[in-house]
Amino acid sequence: xxxxxxxxxxxxxxxxxxxxxxxxxxxxxxxxxxxxxxxxxxxxxxxxxxxxxxxxxxxxxxxxxxxxxxxxxxxxxxxxxxxxxxxxxxxxxxxxxxxxxxxxxxxxxxx
Amino acid sequence: xxxxxxxxxxxxxxxxxxxxxxxxxxxxxxxxxxxxxxxxxxxxxxxxxxxxxxxxxxxxxxxxxxxxxxxxxxxxxxxxxxxxxxxxxxxxxxxxxxx
Amino acid sequence: xxxxxxxxxxxxxxxxxxxxxxxxxxxxxxxxxxxxxxxxxxxxxxxxxxxxxxxxxxxxxxxxxxxxxxxxxxxxxxxxxxxxxxxxxxxxxxxxxxxxxxxxxxxxxxxxxxxxxxx
Numbered sequence: 001x002x003x004x005x006x007x008x009x010x011x012x013x014x015x016x017x018x019x020x021x022x023x024x025x026x027x028x029x030x031x032x033x034x035x036x037x038x039x040x041x042x043x044x045x046x047x048x049x050x051x052x053x054x055x056x057x058x059x060x061x062x063x064x065x066x067x068x069x070x071x072x073x074x075x076x077x078x079x080x081x082x083x084x085x086x087x088x089x090x091x092x093x094x095x096x097x098x099x100x101x102x103x104x105x106x107x108x109x110x111x
Numbered sequence: 112x113x114x115x116x117x118x119x120x121x122x123x124x125x126x127x128x129x130x131x132x133x134x135x136x137x138x139x140x141x142x143x144x145x146x147x148x149x150x151x152x153x154x155x156x157x158x159x160x161x162x163x164x165x166x167x168x169x170x171x172x173x174x175x176x177x178x179x180x181x182x183x184x185x186x187x188x189x190x191x192x193x194x195x196x197x198x199x200x201x202x203x204x205x206x207x208x209x210x
Numbered sequence: 211x212x213x214x215x216x217x218x219x220x221x222x223x224x225x226x227x228x229x230x231x232x233x234x235x236x237x238x239x240x241x242x243x244x245x246x247x248x249x250x251x252x253x254x255x256x257x258x259x260x261x262x263x264x265x266x267x268x269x270x271x272x273x274x275x276x277x278x279x280x281x282x283x284x285x286x287x288x289x290x291x292x293x294x295x296x297x298x299x300x301x302x303x304x305x306x307x308x309x310x311x312x313x314x315x316x317x318x319x320x321x322x323x324x325x326x327x328x329x
Contacts, residue, residue: 059278060271064241067281108234112321126252130220133292133313136321207218207326210228 025103052102062107113138115203119145144173216323220252240282247286
C-alpha cells in the first residue's frame with residue numbers, strides 16, 4: 001500500500017499515486033502530492049484544480065484531456081483552456097495529473 | 112449503406128425485433144440467430160410480421176439454431192451456415208448487432 | 211478520416227450494465243475525437259429522466275455522467291419519438307438536449323453512420 005504523510009495525517013494512495021479516499025483531499029494534501037510530481041502549485045495550477053473538482057462534482061467523473069480543455073475554456077476562456085497552457089502546467093499529462101492533484105479518481109478514458 | 116441487422120433474443124420476451132422492424136431501411140437485411148429464430152414460429156404474430164416485410168428486405172436465419180429448435184422456415188427465409196454468416200457480414204456495408 | 215459511429219442505447223439505466231457500457235463507449239470515443247452520435251431507443255429513454263436518485267439502489271449516477279457527453283465532444287444526441295410516446299414521455303422534461311426523431315428519420319440516421327453499436 002502506498003502512503004503519503006502530511007504533518008500528522010497518513011493518506012492512503014493507490015499504486016498510481018491517486019487518493020484512495022477522495023475525502024482525504026485538502027489543499028495541504030494537494031501540495032504534498034504536487035511535490036512528489038516535482039510541481040510547485042501556483043495560482044494558475046489552483047484554478048485548474050478547482051475546475052477539475054467542479055467537473056467531478058457536476059458529472060461524477062474525472063475529465064479526460066479534451067473535456068478538461070473544453071471545460072476550462074468554457075470557464076476561463078481560450079487563453080487558459082488550451083492544451084499548450086495545460087500541458088505546461090501539468091508536465092504534459094493534464095488530465096491524469098490534474099485529477100491526481102485535485103484528489104479525483106484516475107480518468108478512465110485516457111491513454 | 113445497407114445494414115445487416117443481427118438479432119439473437121426471443122421476440123416473445125423483448126422488443127428488439129419490433130423496434131428493428133420499424134427502423135429497417137429498404138435494402139437492409141435481417142439475420143435471425145439464437146432464440147431470435149423463434150420469430151419464425153408459424154402462426155405467431157412475429158412470423159406474420161416478418162412475412163409481410165417489403166420484398167426488398169432480405170431475411171436470413173442460422174441453420175443450426177433452426178435445427179436445434181425444430182423450426183421450419185417460411186419460403187422467404189434464406190438459411191445460412193456460419194461461413195454464410197461471415198459472407199453476409201462482408202456483403203453489407205455494416206452490421207448492427209442488437210446486443 | 212475515422213469511421214463515424216452511432217451508439218444506440220436501449221436499456222433502462224439501473225437494472226443492468228448495458229446503459230453504462232453504451233455511455234462508456236461514447237465517452238471513450240469522444241475523448242479520442244471520433245465522430246459519433248448517441249440514440250436513446252426503447253427503455254433507453256428512461257436514462258433521460260431528470261431527478262433520478264441512483265444512490266437509493268447503490269449505483270453510480272449514470273444520469274450525471276450523461277451530462278458530460280457534450281464536454282466529451284458528443285453533441286449529436288437523439289431520442290426515438292415513438293419510444294417516448296409508448297411510455298407517456300413525449301412532453302416530459304429531459305436531462306440532455308436530445309433531438310426527437312420519428313421512425314423514418316431513425317432509419318436515415320442509421321444509414322448515415324459508418325458503424326452502429328446497439329446495446
